[in-house]
Amino acid sequence: MKYSAMLVAAGVLSAGTAFAQGAPIKIGVLYPLTGGGAVYGAPALVGHQMAIEELNAKGGIMGRKVESLERDDKLNPATASSTMKELITKDKVDIVLGGLASSVGLAMTEVSKQEKVVYISTIPKSIQITTDKLHKYVFRTSANTDQEGEAMAILAGKNKLAKICHLELDYAYGNDLEAGILKAMPKYAPDAKIVLTLKPKLGATDFNPFIPQVMAAGCDGVLSGLWGPHFVSWVKQAAPLGFFNKIKWISGGEVGSHEIAGELKGEYPDNVISNTYELWYKGNDPSHKEFQEKLAKKLNTQETPQWAALGYIGVMYAAAAMEKAKSTDPDKVAEALEGLSIGTPVGTLTIDAKTHQANIGQFWGPMVKKPDRAYRMMEPAEYIQPK
Known part of the structure; x- marks a missing residue:
């Protein structure tokens, strides 16, 4: 829609x-x-x-x-x-x-x-x-980016990621989110190592120069703030290459929202854990x-x-x-x-x-297929609110 x-x-x-x-x-x-x-x-x-x-x-x-x-x-x-x-x-x-x-x-x-x-x-x-x-x-x-970065570091630790590729947009949000993740990783994912960092520009639509670099880096997980149309473009260009078959994608940028799940529908890939402020199907x-x-x-x-x-x-x-x-x-x-x-x-x-700063929280969880839906839904969806 x-x-x-x-x-x-x-x-x-x-x-x-x-x-x-x-x-x-x-x-x-x-x-x-x-x-x-x-x-x-x-x-x-x-x-x-x-x-x-x-x-x-x-x-x-x-x-x-x-x-x-x-x-x-x-x-x-x-x-x-x-x-x-x-x-x-x-x-x-x-x-x-x-x-x-x-x-x-x-x-x-x-x-x-x-x-x-x-x-x-x-x-x-x-x-x-x-x-x-x-x-x-x-x-x-x-x-804020520190709150989001901490949540992503926690998820990297829970999913036992060892080699991480870091993919952010090269502007304030991406740079600050990267800083928030790196600040939180020693506490929540101490055994993980960043093996590659890439920063496409805000508004980028062609990710073909970046996709092979990530696939060749040997990472088992990607931490990313690609949001909205950036994530949609990455999926459409990377999924046909088998990108999401083995690589876990942990994402900020609210790509767990229905705005994105509803747009990608059946093209939404496996192995994505993301966030959203609100879910129409869960309060x-x-x-x-x-x-x-x-x-x-x-x-x-x-x-x-x-x-x-x-x-x-x-x-x-x-x-x-x-x-x-x-x-x-x-x-x-x-x-x-x-x-x-x-x-x-x-x-x-x-x-x-x-x-x-308001203490607003977000839902975090994996995006899964549902037999009665044409799009993915977050399940389980955990609401994490900062103190």
């Missing part, structure tokens, strides 16, 4: 909804809505829009209508920076959400600092956002069922995408912070976000007051 075709008009109000006097609260959001990144960006925007609709149906934020100003970041840091500045200076948004690529998230973090407007990073994972680049106005509700919190049913109705499909949950959570965090602060003032909203806990479709989340 092409989730880029699922975009719907935001801001639908239920009949008779009444709002208090006052200008609408404006939420700016950037996701990649065209190109390869749209496989994740479009579903994230659907979740964002669903949250806006729910808020407006209940009277908005502080009794004021909520408007969503949506833009395509085109998976490009320069585009994201200029567009975000325009949303802040011209459109006068009260807060900015979104981003997908870590390079885009880092660019948006810098604009947030310059313009003194709160930015909630709903998808970008680079650890730098909440360490080296951390400032008063930036917060993250997605996982870790009682509220998940209601959320998934609403999303399924909105998209007219039972098999909903996982990225919608991240877009949804970002909006609900913004709303909760403004309600707590009783203001849209960036300084007051930033203060309200520190230590803030809210209920979400994946359980109660808390943003750490010092690091501005």
